[in-house]
Amino acid sequence: MTDAPDGYHLETRLVHDGQKRTPYGETSEALFLTQGFIYESAETAERRFLNEEQGYSYTRYSNPTITMFEERMASFEGAEAAQATATGMAAVTAAMMGQVQAGDHVVAARALFGSCRWIVEDLFPRFGVGCTLVDGPDLDAWRQAVRPETKAFLLETPSNPSLEIIDIAGVAAIAHEAGATLTVDNVFATPLFQKPLALGADCVVYSATKHIDGQGRCLGGVILASTEFIETKVQQFLRMTGPSISPFNAWVLLKGLETLPLRVERQTETAGFLADALHDHESVRRLIYPGRPDHPQADLIRRQMSGGSTMIALDIEDGKAGAFRFMNALRLTKISNNLGDAKSLVTHPATTTHGRFTPELRAEMGITDGLVRLSVGLEHRDDLLADLRQALEQV
Numbered sequence: 001m002t003d004a005p006d007g008y009h010l011e012t013r014l015v016h017d018g019q020k021r022t023p024y025g026e027t028s029e030a031l032f033l034t035q036g037f038i039y040e041s042a043e044t045a046e047r048r049f050l051n052e053e054q055g056y057s058y059t060r061y062s063n064p065t066i067t068m069f070e071e072r073m074a075s076f077e078g079a080e081a082a083q084a085t086a087t088g089m090a091a092v093t094a095a096m097m098g099q100v101q102a103g104d105h106v107v108a109a110r111a112l113f114g115s116c117r118w119i120v121e122d123l124f125p126r127f128g129v130g131c132t133l134v135d136g137p138d139l140d141a142w143r144q145a146v147r148p149e150t151k152a153f154l155l156e157t158p159s160n161p162s163l164e165i166i167d168i169a170g171v172a173a174i175a176h177e178a179g180a181t182l183t184v185d186n187v188f189a190t191p192l193f194q195k196p197l198a199l200g201a202d203c204v205v206y207s208a209t210k211h212i213d214g215q216g217r218c219l220g221g222v223i224l225a226s227t228e229f230i231e232t233k234v235q236q237f238l239r240m241t242g243p244s245i246s247p248f249n250a251w252v253l254l255k256g257l258e259t260l261p262l263r264v265e266r267q268t269e270t271a272g273f274l275a276d277a278l279h280d281h282e283s284v285r286r287l288i289y290p291g292r293p294d295h296p297q298a299d300l301i302r303r304q305m306s307g308g309s310t311m312i313a314l315d316i317e318d319g320k321a322g323a324f325r326f327m328n329a330l331r332l333t334k335i336s337n338n339l340g341d342a343k344s345l346v347t348h349p350a351t352t353t354h355g356r357f358t359p360e361l362r363a364e365m366g367i368t369d370g371l372v373r374l375s376v377g378l379e380h381r382d383d384l385l386a387d388l389r390q391a392l393e394q395v
């Protein structure tokens with residue numbers, strides 16, 4: 001783990017950074033569950049609205065608890081600025097919408113989280129923004145997709161659910177050569193294992209709903225970039241359209257950051273243990289785990305990630321029927337479309353999160369009928385292994 005610019009290690013900063021104490025001297029971060037703020041005088045209100053005086057005015061714009069979460073996230077990511085949002089999708093939508101206007105064009109990797117793909121593929125064309133989807137790992141495909149009006153690139157790595165890896169530095173270089181920006185959805189890697197900004201990306205987005213909360217309670221999102229990017233592309237869009245995070249959710253997520261390294265490191269260790277133990281099981285046609293040396297992109301993973309992942313993809317024998325028998329036989333591991341939780345969760349992408357795509361499109365994204373995505377939680381690894389093994393026996 002690297003040293004902080006101010007000399008403190010990451011774990012220390014995630015416990016302390018961003019905290020603003022009130023005169024009461026509270027230990028824990030204060031929760032400012034308020035819509036608005038009182039002005040001392042009419043003149044103060046006037047100056048705040050003219051932006052001549054710093055201070056809070058309305059929680060749709062900003063709020064001290066939300067600021068604490070944003071500052072802690074910015075410290076974590078090594079970003080100049082952060083802007084929290086109500087959900088991960090609000091973060092992706094604002095980050096991308098804030099960068100384009102009618103006539104512009106975006107290039108995105110085709111293996112995207114379902115809703116992210118809908119934004120660029122279905123929503124953008126309604127407003128005159130063109131979109132080309134490419135095979136993310138193929139750098140030539142990104143190059144060939146560029147048009148004179150290309151303004152922004154979007155990718156997710158490792159991708160959901162097939163855990164495919166995209167070369168962030170390589171794609172960033174192509175984007176910059178084309179005068180475009182690169183936005184990376186970094187949910188699967190978490191801020192602990194991959195730093196897209198340091199690799200050349202211009203903007204990073206998270207669904208804080210996942211590992212940042214880590215205990216399945218609150219929705220949230222965050223956009224991280226340079227101050228200039230946030231102020232010119234994102235802030236006005238968010239303030240005026242209003243997908244603000246609740247101060248309560250920001251507070252839960254702020255506390256989640258204190259324990260994120262402990263949780264994600266343990267979950268990743270367990271995931272590596274399970275991947276090794278189940279890799280050769282006769283009911284597993286293929287197991288994909290970014291922490292294993294047999295991942296087809298192991299070299300790239302070593303270059304751009306500092307840890308595996310809390311996620312494993314398993315292609316179960318006998319397609320959908322086999323996958324369903326496996327999932328229904330699990331006792332400890334629960335069936336859910338969520339991930340990054342303390343509880344281990346499995347998803348069958350072909351019939352849920354990616355069910356709206358044709359079988360051909362799913363095949364392009366590496367989603368077979370037998371694919372099961374496993375999000376590894378905080379249970380004891382031996383209990384999880386026993387559960388997964390007994391369920392695999394039912395396949």
Ligand SMILES: *Cc1c(COP(=O)(O)O)cnc(C)c1O
Pocket residue numbers: 087088089090092113116156160185187188206207208209210219220221
């Ligand atoms: C969950 C998720 C999102 C959306 O986040 P919400 O908080 O559910 O809106 C976006 N991208 C990825 C990769 C995700 O896993």
